[in-house]
Structure formats: C-alpha cells, structure tokens
Amino acid sequence: MQGSTIDPSKTVVNYHHAAAATDSHHEEHHDFRILGLIVFLIAEGMIFMGLFIAYLTFRAVTPNWPPEGTPRLELLLPGINTTILIASSFVIHKADAAVKQNNISGLRTWFIATALMGAVFLGGQLYEYWHLEFGLKTNIFASTFYVLTGFHGLHVTFGLLLILAVLWRSLKPNHYNSEKHFGVEAAEIYWHFVDVVWIILFFLLYIL
C-alpha cells in the first residue's frame, strides 16, 4: 500500500481478537471444492485446446487434407454416438435436480441411465476403431484422429468411474442429501465438460 493512501484514523488498533475462528484443519473446504474442480477443468481444457490447435496447424500446413488415400469417415455411427452423449448431459442434470429434492432413488435412476449412455458411447467408439480402415500410423490425420478421440475416450472412462463411485456411495443412507451432494455435482460438471469437448472434437474431426 502506498503511503499516501493510508487513512490514519484506521491505524488505531492493529490486531485484535476475532471471535469466530472455527475452520477445522483437516477438512477440505466444501464450498471451494466445486471452484477447485472448475479451475482444474480449465487446465484440462487447455490440454485439449493445445491438441486442437496442433490439429488445426497440421491441417493448415499439409497440402491435401486429409492426406491422400485416407478413407472417408463414416458419419452415421459417430452421429448417433454424439447424440447419445449430448442427451446424457441432460439426463445427468435430472439427477442433480433429484438430489436437490432429497430424491435419492431418482438420483440413482438418472445416474444409472447416464452411465449406460456413457458406456454405449464408449462401445460405439471402440466399434468404430475396430472397423476403421486406417491405423494409428497410417498418416498424420489418422494419428491425430486416434490420439484426440482416444484422449477424450479416457476422459469419458474417467467420468464413468466417477458416476459409478457416486452410485456406490449413494447406497449408504444419507450420504447424499439436498444439502450435501458434492460428489453428484462434481460428476455432473465433469460429465458436461467431457460432453462439450466432444462436440468441438466432433466438429473438428468429422465435419470441418
């Protein structure tokens, strides 16, 4: 603080007792955890951002894109897959709404539905890998394709595990209720993140 801005009338008392000081040490602070997750997802998002821009650069500096001889990508299956993933974001939101009304069985139903949709997405992804006519090393397009979708698939898998973990915990009576449901919210936010990343990825790889 610069000297001239000090208000001398405020310098009367230096440090005095603050009555309520009750934070406990070893608890992680509930209110900050969602914020922490969001900051973490910003960092996660930057990895994808880096990879996307790398993809666009490869695309820009390669004379023919995709390089000659790359078979055209089938759109039907990935399109269905995309629809399922986007829809699952709405489904998982239902779970959040349910837990806020203390409706734990509703929470479970919607989480199971989301998990199933996620699993179908992953299955579809593997099916697509299986049937594609190019491999990881075919050319630069193929390599970026597999690395981007694979890295995203890892995130979907992780999101699925989060959802299953929340489901498992929801078996304990009153583990989640309308007041206390960090796990549910975290899984939901993460799932939305995975979804948004996929939309960009789908646009870049399949449509652009």
Place this chain on the structure above:
Amino acid sequence: MTQAELQATANTPTHSPEPGQRKWWEYFTFNTDHKVIGIQYLVTGFFFYLIGGVLASAMRTELATPAPDFVTPELYNGIMTLHGTIMIFMWIIPAGAGFANFLIPLMIGARDMAFPRLNAVAFWIVPPAGILLLTSFFVKPPEAGWTSYPPLSETASKAGEFIWILSVLLFGTASILGAINFLITILKMRIPSMGFNQMPLFCWAMLATSGLILIGTPVLAGALILLAFDIVAGTAFFNPTGGGDPIVYQHMFWFYSHPAVYIMVLPFFGVASEVIPVHSRKPIFGYRAIAYSSLAISFLGLIVWAHHMFTSGTPAWLRMFFMIATMVIAVPTGIKVFSWLATMWGGKIRLNSTMLFAMGFISTFVVGGLTGVMVASVPFDLHVHDTYFVVAHLHYVLFGGSVFGIYAAIYHWFPKMTGRMLNEPWGIVHFVLTYVGFNLTFLPMHELGLLGMPRRVAMYDPQFAHINLICTIGSYLLAVSTIPFLVNAIWSWVAGPKAGDNPWQALTLEWMTTSPPAIENFEILPVLDIGPYDYGMGDRSTEVDVPFSEAKEPVLSAGPSSVLRADPDPSVAVNPSDRQPEE
C-alpha cells in the same frame, strides 16, 4: 522499553499459549500442513539443486579445455539436459511452490491451504519425478536439451527421452495441482479484513504465477504426449518424413516455456517486494503498480512465445509481432525494478544477508532483462541465437533472478520457518562468494556468444579457451559458495540463536505468530487494520499529531502504527500493552 522488547510483545493477541510444534520425522511423512509441505518442497528442491550444481561443475570441467577430454560429447549432452531440467523443474519451480505453500496461508491469516490433501499429493509427486529423471542415467540420458526439440529428441537415446517425458509430465501435474491450491486459497481464504489491495505483494505474485501455470502447463503436457507417441508408437506428429511438423512442437513447447520463465521469476519478484520494504524500513513504493504489473506480465507472457523461434522459419510479420510484444514486457518489469529502487531510496537500509541478496537479485536480474530485450530484437537474435550469449542471458535471469531471490527469501524467512536465526557473517560470506562467482562464470559468456561460440556442445574452437577457463574458475567459486550456506543453514537449524516472533520488525501477518508458527498458525484469526508495508508512516499523516522520538529521521523511524516507535503514541500504538483503551 527498547524496540526489541516492544516487538517481542507486539503480537501477543495471536499467540497460542502452548503452540503445538511438528516433530522432525513428520517432515518425512504425508502431512497436510502447508508449513510442512512448504519446507518439504524447499529441502527437496535444494537437494536437487545440489545435484544440478554437480552436473554444472562437470560441464564446466569439460569446457575448461577445448577438447572433449573429461566426458564424451554424448554424455556432455546428457549432463547438460539433466542439468537444465533439474534446475528448472526440480529446483526453481518447487522452491517457488515451497515459499508459496509456507507463506500464503500465513500472510493472509488462514489456517491452511484450501485443499490440504491435494497439496500434499502435489508435493509427493515431485520426489519420485526427480528420481525417475535421474534413473535415465542408467539407460543413456536424454540428449536433446531441456527443450527436447524433435527431430533430435526422437532419434537420440529414446529410452532416456521417454523417461524425461514421463518425469516432466509428472512434474507438470504436481505444478498444476499446486497452482489450483494457491489460486483458490488466495481468492477465498483471506481474513475478512484483507481486501485484494491489502494483500502482501507476494500473494499477488503467486496469483499471477498460478494463472500462468494453469494455462501454460497443460499445453506442454499436450506436446509431450504427442512427442511420446512419436517415440514409443512410431507416429509422425513432429517428424517431417511422415508428414508431421517439428515446428508445431516448438510452438506448443514455448507456449508453456516462455510463461515458465515468469513462473520461475514472478514468485521472487514477490519476495523482493516483501523483503525490500522490511529491510529498508520504508513503505513499498507503488503498491498497486507492483501488484498489477504482475498481472500484466502474466498476460503479456502468454503472447510472446515465438521469440524463441525467430530462426525457425517464422514468417517476418509474425516475428515483428512477437518482437514488439516481447519488448513491451520490459515496461511492467521496469515498473517493478524502479519501484524497488524507489523503495530503497532514502531508506534506513539494513545491509544484512537478505537485503544483500535482494540487491544482488535486482542488479543481476536487470542485466538479464537488458540482454533479454536485446535478444528480443530479431536482427540481434539471428546473430546470437544458440550461442553462449543465450546461456549468459538465461543464467542472469534464472540464477541472478530466481536463485538470488530464493536465497533472499531463505535468509528472510528462515527464522520464521525454523524459529532460529542464521549466522549473519557467514551469510555475507555466502553472498560475496555467490555474487563474485556468478559474475565470473556468466559475464564472460556474453562475449563468448558475441564471438560466436555455439551452446550445447562439448568442444569448441581453441580461440575461446581463455574465456572459458575464466568461466570454469568462476563456476568452481560458485560451487564453493554453497558450502558456507549449507553449513550455516544446518548448524543454525539445530543450534542457532532463537529468533523470536518478529526478528525483522516486519508488518505482514506471518510475523504475527510464533516462530515457527503453531500447527494451525493463529490461535485466533488476526484482524488487519494497517497495510502490510506501513513502515514509518509518521510524517505523512496530517490528521494525527505524532510525537516523534527521533526527529532526525521522522519518516524512517516510526509512524503512528510502526512497531519501531520507541515511545509510541498511546492512542495508536501497535503494541497492545502501550495502547490505552479508547473509552
């Protein structure tokens, strides 16, 4: 009451009657206390610094003569790569994280970080990552430098390179987890009376640093993932023969690694802003200018990365943009430097080890900053790129900036961390040896670079032999200079004189508790009524009539709120026992 006595009692309100202290073995465990983690980071970092220093001495021994007679050229490259990587990822950045961990909660009156467990996890990633990196010596260390540019990184010593990638990825994860904690702690856990503009400047610096870590590090991770695929799976992202493009790696790498130089130096800008007012007994000059210039540096730091790529075929118009943007960073940096100088100007400077290192920091950092503006200029850079001029520049910034800053911080906060004072005369010996050794080692390298000696090679033209010998002698002096420090630190930690709570009569909150602080820092949370740098505000306040005890130096000795006043004004005294109840 003498000044010292005054100070000893100034902070009683925040003391615990019997502060719980940590046992020594707790420092070797998974502990969630931010103070333990801070010290763990610092000690681990220093351990790796010694290893990096041994590697540096090996390099300089090799370079003492033009022929590669001490190690093979391949091994030289390996040593050089590990030296750079260890110094950056295992020493400077962890040291910044160590101070941030130790200081942020104390400075903002919090009991711990926002996520203590995450914090411990972040720390415990670092030692395995460092050890992993060192194991690459068993397979043939990576040779492509700390930048790991393809194609060299994809062809030479692949196993070592892969280990390098894993280790840096681990380290980056730790760094990101740490930054999340710093950011949220600073934003959310300040005591209610501390607004942003009452925050110590170190916290501002860490705010800017954390932002850079969160935005930059993930992009490096992306680049390294692609590089790993190239090395392990045989893809060709960065291999032109397979349709890839090595320049993409350079962009991704420097998108992190230019900000990384600010990640490495901003925390120590923060340190300078803390220690200079305390030891000059003057308010900081331009609090807001310093605070906001940290943010400006962060932002500009994100858009200048291609100044490392002027010779990589970057188009001319783009080079122009990056050249100008880079030079603009000199403005916020200059603001800081002038603010520090103005803070010292006319101050009652205590020339102790802390202040000497802080002044050493400014002087060497300014040299590094000036050569930085030089290499930012495209025509000049085309001339000196990849020569020893760059080695000189980067060491003036990283050693002169970061390492001197770290030492200033250690001398300043050692009493708080350990409860004991470091030995002053040996501190000064340490400073003199370091300062002389540093300049002897690196100043001549400017000339070597201008004469055209390339960096990263084990042998050189005999015409450079004399200057190189000087550098090598300087580097031995530098190596020796750590001995007084090590002995001093270990001896003082065990048996140094007790420090008391506030040996420097400082005003920031970390000094308002015991040394070392009790397990939860403050028994009762302090409430802030004065700024962190209100040293000797006496003659500035027109509304309060302050009786000066030392008329000769009214500004320097004491203001109404100064803990230094010999006979404090009872209505405004800092020390509660000198204060009369208002009613």
